[in-house]
Amino acid sequence: MAFTVPSPRSSPDAPPVRRTGPVRPFDAVAGAALARWYERELGWATEGRAPVRLLTGLRFDVLVLPAEAGHAVLRSPVRTGPALLSGDRVGLLIAAGGADELPGLLDWLEWGPIPLGLAAVGAGGRIPAPAAPGGAGGSPGAALWLRPPEPGRAPEPLLPALAGFGNGGGAAPDLVRLVDAAATECHRVRLSRARAGRYGDRAADQPLAFS
Known part of the structure; x- marks a missing residue:
């Protein structure tokens, strides 16, 4: 399952995307167990x-x-936090509120005018839940953790954030470094595809699968 990204002005109260086709009882039971794991182990x-x-x-x-x-x-x-793979997209977890900072950071880093295929999902968004770390493998094509969160330990304090930006007290905040690195690699991928005659980032030109 791929990510689905809401439009920037989507309401957090928008109705959830519903799965088409029947849901097998086994899927529902496994899904309920996975949901309980995330809620109990990570909150x-x-x-x-x-x-x-x-x-x-x-x-x-x-x-x-x-x-x-x-x-x-x-x-x-x-520095990165937990990271997951879903389809042909990678999701890098960042501190809450970071999604709102992405457009301004890209402009400040002089990446703004360049189509990169880089997006952010914040308030009102949803991402596919990978199988619990160390758990049984999911169905083919399901999301999976590349760098999983640690059960029993809240990862939020360690996520890349914009805290400290502009204080003049040292290196750039982790979120600035991460966005710049992500933009650089996205641009490199586009240039590589252009040289190979595959201009146009398929992931950038088509809607993302976050909701």
């Missing part, structure tokens, strides 16, 4: 049972970028 709000989605904008937001670029960011020395 994260969930929605639905088959499939389960994690609500963004409450405990975390998510940067979304093409998988090739996302893997490159995870190999870099830039």
Whole structure:
């Protein structure tokens, strides 16, 4: 299952996206167990049972970028939090409120006019819930953790944030570094595809699958 991204002006009260087709009893039972795991172990709000989605904008937001670029960011020395893969997109968890900062940061970093295929999901958004770390594998194509959160330990204090920006007291905040690294890798992917005759980032030109 891929991500679905709300429009920037979507209301948090918008009705959830419903799955088409029948839901098998096994799917519903497994989904209920997964939802309980996220709610009990991490304190994260969930929605639905088959499939389960994690609500963004409450405990975390998510940067979304093409998988090739996302893997490159995870190999870099830039600090990241938990990261997941869904379809051909990688989601990097950031501090709640970071999604609202993305457009301004891209402009400030002089990436604003360039189509990158980089987006963010914040308040009112949802992302697919990967299988619990160490749990049984999900169905083919299901989301999975690349860097999972630690059960029993709230990851939010360690997520890249904009705190301290402009205080002149040292290095740029983690969120600035992460956005710059993500934009750089997204641009590199687009240039590589252009040289290979595949101009036009498929993930950027089509709607994302976050809701």
